[in-house]
Amino acid sequence: VYARAPEGDDLVDALRAARRDRGLAVLEGFHAVKHAVRFGARLVDLVVADPAGLAALGAALAPDVAPALAALARPVDPALLARALPAAPRTGVVGVAERPAVDARAVLAGAGPAPVVLLEDPRHLGNLGACVRVAAAAGAAGVLTTGDRDPWAPEALRGAAGLHFALPVARVGAPDPGGRPLVALDPAGAPLGPGGLPARAVLAFGTERAGLSPALLARADARVALPMRAGVSSLNLATAVAAALYAGAGTLRG
Numbered sequence: 001v002y003a004r005a006p007e008g009d010d011l012v013d014a015l016r017a018a019r020r021d022r023g024l025a026v027l028e029g030f031h032a033v034k035h036a037v038r039f040g041a042r043l044v045d046l047v048v049a050d051p052a053g054l055a056a057l058g059a060a061l062a063p064d065v066a067p068a069l070a071a072l073a074r075p076v077d078p079a080l081l082a083r084a085l086p087a088a089p090r091t092g093v094v095g096v097a098e099r100p101a102v103d104a105r106a107v108l109a110g111a112g113p114a115p116v117v118l119l120e121d122p123r124h125l126g127n128l129g130a131c132v133r134v135a136a137a138a139g140a141a142g143v144l145t146t147g148d149r150d151p152w153a154p155e156a157l158r159g160a161a162g163l164h165f166a167l168p169v170a171r172v173g174a175p176d177p178g179g180r181p182l183v184a185l186d187p188a189g190a191p192l193g194p195g196g197l198p199a200r201a202v203l204a205f206g207t208e209r210a211g212l213s214p215a216l217l218a219r220a221d222a223r224v225a226l227p228m229r230a231g232v233s234s235l236n237l238a239t240a241v242a243a244a245l246y247a248g249a250g251t252l253r254g
């Protein structure tokens, strides 16, 4: 529960609590707030350290949502944001939204050829957010994660520039492909060519240090690699997701 328009020390406490609240999404920075509102987020608060700066950013970068942002925004002392957040955004724009309910089984059962991105135990929240961002951009059907990291954590929302609101994002207990082809992205797999992934695939990506688990690799219908120059061990997780979606899945082909 987020108090209505908290001020002063109450705002500091409310934002700190909201960052840990699994029912809320704390959006740090103009771009995160912009995308969230554009894709239907319900904001419960929008605080701005620089109202004139928000108006200028809205006019320049997001005229579609600028009136909605202006109507919701309330000015606050920048010192409060500096106290409330580990790294206050340079734009001084911070939103708090309700997280949407996401049904992972419905994501997997959804119609259409778009792939689902499955991240096995991602550790770095900024990296996780970058995966959500490219999945949203490339038209993936959703992003599912396993492991203990919260994919809606503020650091992940920041890495995704708020694009969690553009597609379903959820943590799941087990990596069940729900009847879709399960494709393991693995540097030791068979070389992947352009458009070489099946429609409706669950594309599984491994944890940053160790890669995919033996259990997931054993279960996969195929193991594919993004070809790399000799001597390069692997791609960064989010760049691997980007390359697979754009080159292999071809999600944006007409």
Ligand SMILES: C[S@@+](CC[C@H](N)C(=O)[O-])C[C@H]1O[C@@H](n2cnc3c(N)ncnc32)[C@H](O)[C@@H]1O
Pocket (backbone or CB within 6 Å): 184, 185, 186, 187, 188, 204, 205, 206, 207, 208, 209, 210, 211, 212, 224, 225, 226, 227, 228, 233, 234, 235, 236, 237, 240
């Ligand atoms: C940083 S990598 C993990 C590196 C790990 N040592 C390994 O060998 O898989 C994180 C994930 O990105 C994906 N990835 C990175 N480079 C890849 C490549 N060249 N081909 C396919 N997947 C790749 C894999 O899913 C991998 O588990």
